[in-house]
Amino acid sequence: xxxxxxxxxxxxxxxxxxxxxxxxxxxxxxxxxxxxxxxxxxxxxxxxxxxxxxxxxxxxxxxxxxxxxxxxxxxxxxxxxxxxxxxxxxxxxxxxxxxxxxxxxxxxxxxxxxxxxxxxxxxxxxxxxxxxxxxxxxxxxxxxxxxxxxxxxxxxxxxxxxxxxxxxxxxxxxxxxxxxxxxxxxxxxxxxxxxxxxxxxxxxxxxxxxxxxxxxxxxxxxxxxxxxxxxxxxxxxx
Amino acid sequence: xxxxxxxxxxxxxxxxxxxxxxxxxxxxxxxxxxxxxxxxxxxxxxxxxxxxxxxxxxxxxxxxxxxxxxxxxxxxxxxxxxxxxxxxxxxxxxxxxxxxxxxxxxxxxxxxxxxxxxxxxxxxxxxxxxxxxxxxxxxxxxxxxxxxxxxxxxxxxxxxxxxxxxxxxxxxxxxxxxxxxxxxxxxxxxxxxxxxxxxxxxxxxxxxxxxxxxxxxxxxxxxxxxxxxxxxxxxxxxxxxx
Numbered sequence: 001x002x003x004x005x006x007x008x009x010x011x012x013x014x015x016x017x018x019x020x021x022x023x024x025x026x027x028x029x030x031x032x033x034x035x036x037x038x039x040x041x042x043x044x045x046x047x048x049x050x051x052x053x054x055x056x057x058x059x060x061x062x063x064x065x066x067x068x069x070x071x072x073x074x075x076x077x078x079x080x081x082x083x084x085x086x087x088x089x090x091x092x093x094x095x096x097x098x099x100x101x102x103x104x105x106x107x108x109x110x111x112x113x114x115x116x117x118x119x120x121x122x123x124x125x126x127x128x129x130x131x132x133x134x135x136x137x138x139x140x141x142x143x144x145x146x147x148x149x150x151x152x153x154x155x156x157x158x159x160x161x162x163x164x165x166x167x168x169x170x171x172x173x174x175x176x177x178x179x180x181x182x183x184x185x186x187x188x189x190x191x192x193x194x195x196x197x198x199x200x201x202x203x204x205x206x207x208x209x210x211x212x213x214x215x216x217x218x219x220x221x222x223x224x225x226x227x228x229x230x231x232x233x234x235x236x237x238x
Numbered sequence: 239x240x241x242x243x244x245x246x247x248x249x250x251x252x253x254x255x256x257x258x259x260x261x262x263x264x265x266x267x268x269x270x271x272x273x274x275x276x277x278x279x280x281x282x283x284x285x286x287x288x289x290x291x292x293x294x295x296x297x298x299x300x301x302x303x304x305x306x307x308x309x310x311x312x313x314x315x316x317x318x319x320x321x322x323x324x325x326x327x328x329x330x331x332x333x334x335x336x337x338x339x340x341x342x343x344x345x346x347x348x349x350x351x352x353x354x355x356x357x358x359x360x361x362x363x364x365x366x367x368x369x370x371x372x373x374x375x376x377x378x379x380x381x382x383x384x385x386x387x388x389x390x391x392x393x394x395x396x397x398x399x400x401x402x403x404x405x406x407x408x409x410x411x412x413x414x415x416x417x418x419x420x421x422x423x424x425x426x427x428x429x430x431x432x433x434x435x436x437x438x439x440x441x442x443x444x445x446x447x448x449x450x451x452x453x454x455x456x457x458x459x460x461x462x463x464x465x466x467x468x469x470x471x472x473x474x475x476x477x478x479x480x
Contacts, residue, residue: 068451072454073447074412074426075412076418077415077426077447080426080433081444081447084440085439085444088437088438089440175308176307176309183419190310197314203318206314210303210307210315213306213308217306
């Protein structure tokens with residue numbers, strides 16, 4: 001028996017045992033989707049937040065439009081627009097040699113999630129940077145720090161601590177939202193579960209999937225709490 | 239490109255009317271879910287602050303579960319789950335034919351349950367911000383517990399809770415797109431169908447995006463207006479009440 005069949009076996013659930021391996025590989029797809037998109041999204045968001053606050057006027061307007069657009073529309077709609085909508089321009093993508101990318105639902109989901117989470121994370125980071133008191137900038141200036149050094153050495157370390165909790169929430173939201181990747185034929189955890197249900201018509205498989213998602217979210221929540229305690233250990237007890 | 243825009247129109251072969259109806263369904267399910275979800279959220283919040291340990295525990299488990307499980311999964315479980323349970327009840331009652339779950343109700347229940355879990359957090363935060371003295375003073379004035387809540391606590395509660403609840407509403411509005419998978423003919427459902435019929439996915443999903451964006455912008459404006467109204471007579475350190 002494969003290791004991935006054990007949970008179902010131990011819980012005495014035939015469906016869960018039969019589809020355990022598919023769900024395990026589905027969980028891996030979910031994991032890849034979320035980790036890669038949130039990580040790339042974070043890097044993008046850093047740049048976006050800084051450009052939104054200190055960049056030229058046109059950049060501010062453009063970034064504002066970007067975040068409003070992606071935060072104001074459903075992720076499902078964005079995913080369909082990328083997967084079906086951009087896939088419509090097949091000849092163009094073939095010409096520029098990018099068809100391999102837009103052909104794959106995995107890459108489409110990855111692109112959509114990255115762009116979406118970058119918008120949310122950019123707003124989180126912008127809020128965090130903005131809530132650093134003005135005196136911190138002035139103090140750094142008085143010390144003769146360059147603008148860029150001020151940001152890197154004084155502002156960002158404080159802003160990141162403020163942003164930690166909302167960023168953790170965003171990670172959890174992305175794990176949950178990634179379930180819609182199953183709607184573009186991707187076999188993530190949700191996709192594998194849908195397949196199992198469609199073949200067995202046993203509703204309990206959805207409950208097991210819910211349990212797995214719940215565990216995942218709880219583990220991350222707890223790890224994040226620990227992380228926050230650790231990163232704020234130099235601050236006064238609250 | 240422009241000749242294809244006729245597909246969005248109201249003329250022959252245009253999907254304008256269908257899209258409009260879809261937009262109506264989206265708004266209808268969001269508006270129908272809102273009071274149900276918020277009220278349930280308030281009840282859950284009161285449960286979390288209850289002195290009864292069982293109630294507190296139940297309320298905590300409830301929010302943990304429905305905040306942790308993907309909305310899509312909750313929707314499926316409720317849609318198929320209620321369907322199966324009621325189907326069995328239907329048969330055991332000896333009624334003829336089949337029971338079929340109306341997708342609107344399933345969507346409303348699923349979205350409402352998720353909304354209640356998230357809004358209960360907002361309610362708890364707001365309830366905590368109201369000092370005990372407010373209730374005591376209300377009691378001293380001879381108001382019953384219910385009157386104290388309705389006349390003294392609630393108006394102050396709403397002011398604190400409004401930004402959070404506004405956020406919940408925006409999330410709800412976007413989450414309604416999921417009900418298309420249980421065949422409720424909302425914007426997403428209509429555009430998916432239009433895509434199948436016309437093979438113009440970019441045009442239709444783009445149009446859907448703009449409709450959602452329009453609703454979001456309107457909502458943001460509306461929530462802002464409500465906040466100003468809830469804050470009236472409440473001086474902030476900026477001086478005036480905005």
